[in-house]
Amino acid sequence: MAIKILSMDDELDMEMLIQTRFRKQIRERRYEFIFAHNGIEALEVLEQHTDIDIVLSDINMPEMDGLTFLTRLNTINNPRVKAVMVSAHGDMDNIRKAMNLGAFDFITKPINFEDLDITIDKTVGHIEMLIQHQKERDQLVSIQNDLLIAREIQQAMLPKIFPPFPHRKDFDLHGFLEPAKSVGGDLFDFFMMDENHLFFIIGDVSDKGVPACMFMAITKAIFKTHFLHSSFENIAEEVRQVNAFLSEDNDSFMFVTAFVGVLDLTTGVVEYVDAGHEPPLILRKDGTVEVVKKKTGMALGIDPTYDYHTQVLTLQPGDTLFTYTDGVTDANNEAGDRFGMKKVEELVASIGPNNTPKEINTTVKATLKEFIGTHYQFDDITTLTLQYYGN
Template identity: 70%
Template structure:
């Protein structure tokens, strides 16, 4: 549906642009000198009204020169039998220019069907026969012009789509550049390892993740999911991520709760798009393993304990960001022990569908963590999960962005 709407917008825009091209420049190639006078007389009204502009040549060589001189010629009326360079040779050389919007109508004697057939095989759009019936010629010209305009419209739409694709590719590069990429991100630390990925359903996505050290002993992390998809969601994602980072790395930073409330107030104010962000964010004390967190309506994370058991973090309520600017977020806490793995995700993982319309589901995520040996790094955990998700989805289109953040609280050294 979105692709159809885009096509209609481009088509309307292209049609309006073509309407501005009121003059069609036509090259008439004929060695009969009186043809120039007959054409000018027959189409004098269209010439006067600037609908048509004729350029005249008397053989193929001269016609090629005219094409070089007038690059905006779109329609050629060419006789087949001419001196110096005949119409068929001229037509072959026109085709070498590879201009799909340049169309040729060939003219020849009524009985010259062999040459007319050759001309059509070489790419002529249409033909008329001599003696010329000027009413038929006018109908042929108008029909060809209609086709030329359609070709130009399709070329315009293609150029617009290529430009949009290029813009989307740049947007994807910008979005991916905003996300942490180092793996492991803190190679010199012996207490923490983590890895995350964002697999967008479209070129750009609305999921987000981030993590950074507030100081030597405290790690901030966030995972989120914007309510929409595509470019609007990507823009809202970028704003959300940037605001969080600026607040939590600010010299005026206070505490988790106050900063989340301020970010929510900012995102909610003048939110005319009515987008919202589910998020799970927190701060890990790297000395003690205690985690202070806020659940803003997000999916419940999982914890794989050192002994291989898997726990679900119980939901404690919490409203998505950007809905109520005065919502009173309250912090919760959980405890990680050395050797535990903290696993966060967006609903694109659990809601992934295959061709049989089966959901990947929460249970498969649990089984993925259960099956681990405990020796895998966060990157290895995430890489294997993404491979399983892609295998599960198969040839079905990915329905939603998939984002996973895996944090391993390392063994006490």
């Protein structure tokens, strides 16, 4: 596409001179010239031709001189249009004024057309750079908008109404996900399988950002398909089937650690499968904290034949099960200190058993935020807290 140049000069032979000197570039459609004889005509031309790239303007002209035109050009607010001013050799006062008014470059009379060609090429290069920067900026804005939508979709997929079962007096639970990027790979979910059994899961996908978010969504959906209204006999077998699905055609080699549990609300017994996840804590009614000692299985999505095993823990009325992702323990501050498992235990113990799951999670979130301070959060932070009251 030809570079469109508006040449403005009151000397009528300048038009013929430019067409003669640049006939090759014009014939090859490298340049396209439009001519005006003063600033007023030039402004009219700019209104008609919004795709003009360069204005080649004489400074001394009747009716409207080049400096006045340059002032008017600034009001058009089109950063793509670049002005190259032409003035008599030695007229540095007007050239200085023109540059102060925003002219991109200048040449002097009598015009050296080789110099003019070089100046036009330089100006074109600058314009192309601006166009490229604008494209990159538009692409960045588009990506940011897409990430914002993805974040909204991800957050919409997570439970967000708390308390989720206000009519139930035998338990309460609360969860939150704070992604490190616009979207994250952590997940949590829960739902009633029947009147007496609560399914819950917390997980952490191996990657970050959009790919992890997509894998998280698939994992969450598959678990819900397998356990919602399910009359399963073996939770480990259900997890094995989910794992086989996630492992199939997993060319990205992504995986997800998960703690998957089913709480019998009549007994407080939790049957669970650990798939390489962080050890939960039990905050007992008496204020003591226990780390759940468990057999750790393989993360989901790696080996489709892996044999998972069901394990059991028991919650007494008043006990709280605190589950989390490694974004909690691995949180770092500016000094490079890691929050660590010991601090998690101490924090949960200090909160105590008389707080609701929401209050516990709110305190954990605030404590981690204070610990991280001005340091960047490099991993998603997620907790799911379940409190069992019994009948």
